[in-house]
Amino acid sequence: MPKDLFTAAQVRQLDALAIQSMAAENGYELMQRAGRSAFRALVRRWPEAARLTLFCGGGNNGGDGYVVAELARRHNLQVEVFALSDPEKLRGEAAQAFASCCAAGVDVAIWSPDCLISGDVIVDAMLGTGLSGAVREDYAAAINAINTAGRPVIALDIPSGLCADSGMPLGPTVNAAMTVTFIGMKRGLVTGEAPDYTGELVFDELEVPADIYSKLPTACRRSDFSQAVGLAPIRKPSSHKGMFGRVLVVGGDTGFGGAAIMAAEAAYRAGCGLVSCATRAAHVGAGLARVPEVMFREINSRGELLAMLDAAEVIALGPGLGKEPWGQMCLQTCLDADKPMVVDADALNMIAARKLQLNPRSLMTPHPGEAARLLECSVADVMQDRFAAARDLAESYNCHVLLKGVGTLLAAPDQEELVVVQAGNPGMACGGMGDVLTGLAAGLLAQGMAPLAAAELAAAWHGAAADSATESVAQASLMAGDLLKQLGAVMREARV
Structure with missing residues (x-):
């Protein structure tokens, strides 16, 4: 695990700096790396899983989820995806990920409380680090459905409902068995009530060059024995x-x-x-x-x-x-x-x-x-x-x-x-x-x-x-x- 700890805002800055360093027009390559990293962690932890249920939000965290869904489909897993908002309204990299996912043959349904969860493993790709206020009612219903489904959950970047800066829940929060977080370690993942929700914590810097981190020094670090x-x-x-x-x-x-x-x-x-x-x-x-x-x-x-x-x-x-x-x-x-x-x-x-x-x-x-x-x-x-x-x-x-x-x-x-x-x-x-x-x-x-x-x-x-x-x-x-x-x-x- 890295020593440096970042706020959600700082991680967004790191993300932007990384995209610039890659000389890319957008962050789609970085999003694909995040999806591949999460999928590898999922297969390592649950190698016998044959069916996945993914919950995807309306931002880049949802985009990460669509990348995972496409990878799972291409690896012959059965995949069901529930979107928490109209995916046709996605923009930028998330829209690219959705389109590629659909092109791979993945069906995406709009989530409602009547939806049945059938996956062996659930992927939480709903809210990510952008959450700052209370969890909205529709997301709260989805989170409650996930937590009562009786299936293990892998959260992408951070369990939905958890504040990336404080480690405190902002309403109903996903209980993950594993959290795969990217680019910068969020300080909220290591304090407060975070351990109640994160499960196994996995970090991947997504091949971001080391000199990127020197451009954004942080005043918070992690230590252990x-x-x-x-x-x-x-x-x-x-x-x-x-x-x-x-x-x-x-x-x-x-x-x-x-x-x-x-x-x-x-x-x-x-x-x-x-x-x-x-x-x-x-x-x-x-x-x-x-x-x-x-x-x-x-x-x-x-x-x-x-x-x-x-x-x-x-x-x-x-x-x-x-x-x-x-x-x-x-x-x-x-x-x-x-x-x-x-x-x-x-x-x-x-x-x-x-x-x-x-x-x-x-x-x-x-x-x-x-x-x-x-x-x-x-x-x-x-x-x-x-x-x-x-x-x-x-x-x-x-x-x-x-x-x-x-x-x-x-x-x-x-x-x-x-x-x-x-x-x-x-x-x-x-x-x-x-x-x-x-x-x-x-x-x-x-x-x-x-x-x-x-x-x-x-x-x-x-x-x-x-x-x-x-x-x-x-x-x-x-x-x-x-x-x-x-x-x-x-x-x-x-x-x-």
Whole structure:
């Protein structure tokens, strides 16, 4: 998969630049390449399919579908095509594709809810990346018919109904088993709710020359563990613990000690040299029993916390912190210390409520609910454009941001680039996962990594550990502690 991610508008620009580079009068050759690519993917995935049902829209996405229909017919498959609009009104390349399809002997019928779907595989070529508003009623009916037909679906470029920029459905959305996308990877395919609809994601640049992409630089890139692992600090043979930083985890109000304990253990697993934990007295014994390498101390006053802060280089603030007076005291004391921090959980909620600022060396790690409180908007607003939300958080709080969720988003206050980290699985939807991530990021920061690089590696490593854990534990049974057991193993395997 390519690293660069594009908006729908940028992909249209790439398409135009590619056509120019081919010295072609129109984009029909590019459309034929897209159709051939999709047909190859279809045959690879469903080699026994003998009959196809295609749904074609009124634009170039429909044109891609007509190319697939013609190819299927020429390969002796039975083909039925339903047009969502009058194909006689097609223009440009799509009209050429329709005419060629008809010349090959393919019959095209206008879709109505009475039409019967008989194909072994359904091809979705209706809306593509041009969709920006709500799905129209006639398309919604077709999408619902596709989703209830009980046949596997291959979507061309993007499942119809899904926003190519946000990854959110704009109404009824095709549930595809496979999506074949072309020319530029759309950023909406890797975040939001996109994975619920895309199925297997296949990319084809359609032989577009590499220099075309240099003419349209993008400020968004994709990362995963295979890429991020190269950011991990390297240890010299002469290394000692003083070279790898000191993290202080501050959290664990009464009844919430586990969060702070897991964060502290994760900081050590990240490679930090020395880890301390400022917590409530009730959790000191449990912490020492679980992770005796961590220096746990009871904290009851600002003065006691200041003494621990003096020795710390990075603060992990928030796991199990709570919002009671003890947590409020810890929050303000840590903010006053003006040191690099990883901020999560109730620390974020109190920052939102009190409209406090962070320093630019800090990293906040909100989930969408916390992000909504920080931005004083709804969760729906955050999800509608996670890219804008991450950027707004970085600018509003002058800090680095790791916005959790499918396709974790990273933003920095001093640069335009956004990073989408693809890692992990649905089993991570349980308590404690964020605490492990907080400790992991803090441990990497303490080793001298820049905040954005630390966030990228932490998110990717975190997700890779979760994926590794599901080799022996069902996703539904996954717990945060399972990740702690896998962190060292996945890094060892990646660095061999």
